Amino acid sequence: MSGGEGSSRSQEQAPTPSRYESQKRRDWNTFGQYLRNQRPPVPLSQCKCSHVLDFLRYLDQFGKTKVHIQGCIFYGQPEPPAPCTCPLRQAWGSLDALIGRLRAAYEENGGAPETNPFAGGLIRVYLKEVKECQAKARGIPHRKKKKKVPLPGSPALSDVRAPQKRSEVFWDRCEAWPLKGPS
Ligand SMILES: [Zn+2]
Numbered sequence: 001m002s003g004g005e006g007s008s009r010s011q012e013q014a015p016t017p018s019r020y021e022s023q024k025r026r027d028w029n030t031f032g033q034y035l036r037n038q039r040p041p042v043p044l045s046q047c048k049c050s051h052v053l054d055f056l057r058y059l060d061q062f063g064k065t066k067v068h069i070q071g072c073i074f075y076g077q078p079e080p081p082a083p084c085t086c087p088l089r090q091a092w093g094s095l096d097a098l099i100g101r102l103r104a105a106y107e108e109n110g111g112a113p114e115t116n117p118f119a120g121g122l123i124r125v126y127l128k129e130v131k132e133c134q135a136k137a138r139g140i141p142h143r144k145k146k147k148k149v150p151l152p153g154s155p156a157l158s159d160v161r162a163p164q165k166r167s168e169v170f171w172d173r174c175e176a177w178p179l180k181g182p183s
Helices: 019-036 049-062 092-108 121-137 168-173
Strands: none
Touching: 019 049, 019 092, 049 092, 049 121, 092 121
């Protein structure tokens, strides 16, 4: 997918991988481990969207992002003045970037794009829900784009176009808050 596979160079002197590449490899190993630890173990060839979703939920226990539940008095506050007992979760941006890396890794490891479980619609829906839920819980304003100069006479609709296709650039950009949500 990323080219560069034409000539088989000697593996001994492989260049140090980029941060993205090494992170991707770590993620891929973690996911493989997760599948092997299932009862019964799930072979990669049978990995479905549902396994990926379970994996994302499983990761939440290692999250570091406070996401207030709806009954919390700090619900919707970006900077609460005191601690609360709400759970820590994986931030949406992290999950989104993770899925992007795993999706690429799946195909680099021989998976067919048509069966790529990381590219499934259910994953997109899940991520979207997490994003909206976290934005509300943490008081992240949806509209925080600054340099939007509307053309004179342009209608007030859609100030930002949705990305037309989910390229890797898109995944990279999604890593940072604040996020522009669909209005
Ligand atoms: Zn709370």
